[in-house]
Amino acid sequence: MATFSKKLMGKEVGDASVYAQPHTMTGEVVEASSNPGSGPNHSSASTVNMSVGNITRNEQPGTKTSGIKVRGTGAATKGLMARGPMA
Secondary structure, eight states: OOOOOOEETTEEOSOGGGTOOSBOTTSOBOOOOSSOSSSOOOOSTTTOOOEETTEESSOOOOOOOOOEEOSOOOSOSSOSEEOSOOO
16 A cells, blocks of 8 residues: 655655646636736737836826815815815
């Protein structure tokens, strides 16, 4: 009888290939790919969407100017407009 267990101080330290081949939860074989996941390949610096501080390559949405003017703000320092659901 072959022994696959390589316990050392109560923990299994054997190779993972002894137990099972890489597979999904349904038992299908998993294949390795050069670009796992979905979307474009971001492996080079020209395709990565990096940002440093407030400088970014992505287009940022414009400043939101819609909303309603709130009464009773007094000497407001953070704005007079309320945006979002007013429930």
